[in-house]
Amino acid sequence: MKREKILVVEDRLDFVSLYTDKLRAEKFQVRVASNGTECLKLIDEDRPDLIILDLVMPVMDGFTLLENIKKKTECQNMPTIVFSMREYPEDKKKAFQLGASDYLNKIHTTPNLLLQKINQILSQTTEKKETASYWIAIKESLFDAPKIAKDSNLPMSFKCSRCNTSLLLQLTSQTDSEKLEFKCRFCCPNCTQQKTNPIKEV
Numbered sequence: 001m002k003r004e005k006i007l008v009v010e011d012r013l014d015f016v017s018l019y020t021d022k023l024r025a026e027k028f029q030v031r032v033a034s035n036g037t038e039c040l041k042l043i044d045e046d047r048p049d050l051i052i053l054d055l056v057m058p059v060m061d062g063f064t065l066l067e068n069i070k071k072k073t074e075c076q077n078m079p080t081i082v083f084s085m086r087e088y089p090e091d092k093k094k095a096f097q098l099g100a101s102d103y104l105n106k107i108h109t110t111p112n113l114l115l116q117k118i119n120q121i122l123s124q125t126t127e128k129k130e131t132a133s134y135w136i137a138i139k140e141s142l143f144d145a146p147k148i149a150k151d152s153n154l155p156m157s158f159k160c161s162r163c164n165t166s167l168l169l170q171l172t173s174q175t176d177s178e179k180l181e182f183k184c185r186f187c188c189p190n191c192t193q194q195k196t197n198p199i200k201e202v
């Protein structure tokens with residue numbers, strides 16, 4: 001089975017093998033970048049599932065790198081673990097503010113513990129990934145459409161009261177259910193894209 005892709009950013013190559021060997025033994029696909037610029041290049045070539053990064057590095061420090069990673073739209077939800085020798089609370093705080101998923105101390109983290117953290121973070125991400133969302137159009141005069149409009153206080157035309165776009169039914173799959181079950185709500189595809197609230201939830 002092919003496992004997730006992990007990108008390790010670390011300039012101390014002697015140190016890297018300590019834990020990359022462990023990760024490769026667990027069948028993760030591991031790539032190593034020795035600085036931030038190289039890391040960004042490797043992300044563009046093939047998006048990893050998780051990034052482990054050092055803070056003190058040549059070319060670009062870990063914070064700047066983290067900022068640059070999070071600027072990429074496709075990386076906003078990508079888990080990142082800061083792996084550093086530094087143990088200052090303000091470093092931790094800054095890392096979390098910049099969107100790091102975890103902050104681990106290199107000296108106190110054994111390869112086994114690192115592996116455990118990675119598995120934990122990736123399983124949470126996978127659960128999120130499995131939540132699929134579908135936009136369904138409604139025929140305003142068919143079946144129970146007039147009834148639901150009336151009962152839920154929606155316009156009979158199923159048009160958004162703000163921008164007059166046809167409302168859609170957004171179905172979101174429920175990962176906690178074994179059956180094919182969805183949560184649904186009426187949304188305006190136009191206003192939703194502008195990040196305002198959905199029109200109506202039922």
Ligand SMILES: [Zn+2]
Nearest residue numbers: 160163188191
């Ligand atoms: Zn609208």
